[in-house]
Amino acid sequence: MIKSMTGYGKAVLDITGRKLTIEIKTLNSKQLDLNLKIPGYFRDKEWEVRGLLTQRFERGKIDFYIGTEVTGEMLSYSINRSLAKKYHEELKTLARELMETSTEELLSIVLKMPDVMQTSRDELSDHDWISISGAIDDAMSQTDSFRINEGKVLEEDMTNRVNSILQLLQAIEPYEKKRIIDLRERLLRDFSKYTGDFNGSAPDQNRFEQELIYYLEKLDITEEKVRLLKHCHYFLETMKETASQGKKLGFVTQEMGREINTIGSKANDAEMQKIVVQMKDELEKIKEQLGNIL
Numbered sequence: 200m201i202k203s204m205t206g207y208g209k210a211v212l213d214i215t216g217r218k219l220t221i222e223i224k225t226l227n228s229k230q231l232d233l234n235l236k237i238p239g240y241f242r243d244k245e246w247e248v249r250g251l252l253t254q255r256f257e258r259g260k261i262d263f264y265i266g267t268e269v270t271g272e273m274l275s276y277s278i279n280r281s282l283a284k285k286y287h288e289e290l291k292t293l294a295r296e297l298m299e300t301s302t303e304e305l306l307s308i309v310l311k312m313p314d315v316m317q318t319s320r321d322e323l324s325d326h327d328w329i330s331i332s333g334a335i336d337d338a339m340s341q342t343d344s345f346r347i348n349e350g351k352v353l354e355e356d357m358t359n360r361v362n363s364i365l366q367l368l369q370a371i372e373p374y375e376k377k378r379i380i381d382l383r384e385r386l387l388r389d390f391s392k393y394t395g396d397f398n399g400s401a402p403d404q405n406r407f408e409q410e411l412i413y414y415l416e417k418l419d420i421t422e423e424k425v426r427l428l429k430h431c432h433y434f435l436e437t438m439k440e441t442a443s444q445g446k447k448l449g450f451v452t453q454e455m456g457r458e459i460n461t462i463g464s465k466a467n468d469a470e471m472q473k474i475v476v477q478m479k480d481e482l483e484k485i486k487e488q489l490g491n492i493l
Contacts, residue, residue: 201357202443202493203349204228204259208341210334213270214327220266221334223252223342227491228260237265240323248335255339258445258493279315286312346493353488354438360481361431364455367478368427371420371462371471378468379415386414420462427458445492452486 204227212219233249241248252261286309294305309315323331434451437444459482463475 200347200441200443201350201354201438202343202346203353203491204346204445204493205349205491206259206342206345208338208343208345210338210341212330212334214330215324216270218268218270219331219334220264220268221331221338222262222264222266223338224262224264225256225342225346226260226262228258231256231258232260233263234261235263237263238267241265244323244328244331251332251335251339255343278310283309283312283315286315350443350492353492357438357485357488358435360485361434363481364459364478365428365431367474367481368424368431371424371474374468374470374474375420378418378466378471382415382418382467418465418467420465423458423461423465427455427462430455430458443493445489448492449486449489452482452489456482 204225206223206225208223210221212221231253233252235245235248237245237248248263252263287305290305290308430451434448434455437448437451456479459475459478463472463479466472466475
């Protein structure tokens with residue numbers, strides 16, 4: 200089963216007069232990269248949250264956010280009297296300097312100044328944390344489902360591309376056989392051109408065949424074709440494993456690329472080279488997709 204590293208999950212929870220919004224966004228990354236944005240009164244739970252995320256998500260850039268909104272039931276205000284008095288004195292002094300006689304609105308202005316009105320916040324209870332943990336688990340489950348669905352799309356795309364490589368591998372065969380015939384004729388023609396009339400003697404056929412076989416062995420791609428075929432089937436099998444195997448698939452593509460490159464270097468035929476280029480193109484697109492796979 201393939202999992203994408205791209206995911207999103209959201210859960211909303213009402214507890215003790217607070218409305219909490221929990222959001223998780225994940226993107227691709229070589230390592231697990233956690234980024235938490237949580238309210239101050241959650242700080243003592245930060246490591247527990249990190250533990251939950253680390254346990255569920257193996258890799259990827261994880262953005263975890265908890266937004267909180269205090270409802271009317273929890274609103275409890277207090278006035279920072281010392282700060283309010285300081286603001287009031289400063290405003291009165293400013294009014295005198297500006298020769299403003301009316302100071303009736305000073306109190307309403309003071310109450311709107313920063314940090315004058317304070318909202319009291321209660322600590323999280325154990326019961327609240329149990330509910331919040333459940334909501335976090337729900338958001339993680341949604342994110343995991345998102346990753347699985349995205350992974351199905353990636354799996355289908357990569358399966359099609361691996362099958363395309365297999366088809367291209369079969370398409371090489373006719374050109375491979377023709378290449379041997381053409382190579383034999385060209386060598387014989389060139390050999391005759393340069394040595395055929397030498398002292399009226401013809402080339403030794405047995406020696407020529409030995410040299411031809413030696414030369415063709417260097418260009419033989421049978422082993423590379425067999426290995427590439429096995430690597431492609433192994434890639435398809437690995438995608439069906441229970442756990443997502445992004446790194447393992449990356450290693451398999453390296454082996455696939457090695458065999459394709461060797462086939463290209465041994466091709467010695469324009470049409471075979473064109474097919475090899477198409478195989479490389481499909482493999483590069485597979486590698487790009489693997490960058491998004493867990």
